Amino acid sequence: MEPLLDVFTADSPLVAEVLPSPNHGERLGVERPDMLVLHYTGMASTERAVAWLRDPARSVSAHYLVYEDGRIIQMVPEARRAWHAGASFWDGVNDLNSRSIGIEIANGGHDHGYPDFPAAQIEAVAALASDIVSRRAIAPARVLAHSDIAPRRKTDPGEKFPWEALYRAGVGHLVPEAPVTDGRFFMRGEHGQPIEALQAMLALYGYGVPISGTYCEETEAVVTAFQRHFRRARVDGIADVSTLTTLYELVASRPDPVDTSGA
Missing domain, CATH: 1.10.101.10 (PGBD-like superfamily/PGBD)
Structure with a gap:
C-alpha cells in the first residue's frame, strides 16, 4: 500500500500541481535556503523520474520538477530539506541540501541521448527560478548546476542548458564566454x-x-x-x-x- 503523503500548499503561483514526496527532512543549521541548484532528471521517462523522486524506498527528491511542455509540479515544500544535492560542496559547505532549493528539469541527459531543452520548458524554468530567487533573496552567484557542486559525480543540467535565458530573466551570474582560440593551455599532469x-x-x-x-x-x-x-x-x-x-x-x-x- 502506498504511504500517505502530506498535502501542502505550493510555494510558487507557477505550480500546476502538488505531488508530495515523502523524501525530505528538517533543514539543518540554517534559517532559510540561500542557493538554487538545477538538475536534469537523467531518465528515459519523465513519469518514471517523478515516481522515483516520490518513492519512499529511494533517498532522493527535489522541490520542483519542470516537464518538457513547461508544466511545473512541486514535490517538497521549500521550507523542507529535499534530498537532491547528494555528496556535494560549495564555498566551504558540504550539506547543500540544507542550504538549497532543487529544480529537476525533465531531460534524458547524457545517458539517454541528451535532447535539446524545449523553449517552453526553458521559459518555465526561468520564470520559476526568478520567482524563487526573488522571494528567497538568493544571490546571483548562488544559482548553480548540480555539476558545479558535485563535479566528479554529476554532469547535469549539462552544456546544452541555456544559462543565458535565466540570466536575461535576472537569474544567476554569467559573463560572455571568451572565444576559443589557440594558445597556452594547462591539462592533467602539469605542475607549477x-x-x-x-x-x-x-x-x-x-x-x-x-x-x-x-x-x-x-x-x-x-x-x-x-x-x-x-x-x-x-x-x-x-x-x-x-x-x-x-x-x-x-x-x-x-x-x-x-x-x-x-x-
Missing part, C-alpha cells in the same frame, strides 16, 4: 604556480578543488564542470586561454559576497 593560481581562482568562486599546484584528476573534473556552466563552447577539462579568461571575468564581476552564515 600557474596551476595553483587556477585552482585558487576556482576555489575563490566556490568550487571544491585542491590548491596544490598539480593539475590532478579532481582539478580536471572541476574545470570540466566550470566549462559546462560558464564556457560551453568546448567542454574538455583543459584550461585553455578562453577558459582562464572567462573564469577571471566571472570572479572579477561577481556581484555579491558569498554569505555562508545561513542568516
Whole structure:
C-alpha cells in the first residue's frame, strides 16, 4: 500500500500541481535556503523520474520538477530539506541540501541521448527560478548546476542548458564566454604556480578543488564542470586561454559576497 503523503500548499503561483514526496527532512543549521541548484532528471521517462523522486524506498527528491511542455509540479515544500544535492560542496559547505532549493528539469541527459531543452520548458524554468530567487533573496552567484557542486559525480543540467535565458530573466551570474582560440593551455599532469593560481581562482568562486599546484584528476573534473556552466563552447577539462579568461571575468564581476552564515 502506498504511504500517505502530506498535502501542502505550493510555494510558487507557477505550480500546476502538488505531488508530495515523502523524501525530505528538517533543514539543518540554517534559517532559510540561500542557493538554487538545477538538475536534469537523467531518465528515459519523465513519469518514471517523478515516481522515483516520490518513492519512499529511494533517498532522493527535489522541490520542483519542470516537464518538457513547461508544466511545473512541486514535490517538497521549500521550507523542507529535499534530498537532491547528494555528496556535494560549495564555498566551504558540504550539506547543500540544507542550504538549497532543487529544480529537476525533465531531460534524458547524457545517458539517454541528451535532447535539446524545449523553449517552453526553458521559459518555465526561468520564470520559476526568478520567482524563487526573488522571494528567497538568493544571490546571483548562488544559482548553480548540480555539476558545479558535485563535479566528479554529476554532469547535469549539462552544456546544452541555456544559462543565458535565466540570466536575461535576472537569474544567476554569467559573463560572455571568451572565444576559443589557440594558445597556452594547462591539462592533467602539469605542475607549477600557474596551476595553483587556477585552482585558487576556482576555489575563490566556490568550487571544491585542491590548491596544490598539480593539475590532478579532481582539478580536471572541476574545470570540466566550470566549462559546462560558464564556457560551453568546448567542454574538455583543459584550461585553455578562453577558459582562464572567462573564469577571471566571472570572479572579477561577481556581484555579491558569498554569505555562508545561513542568516
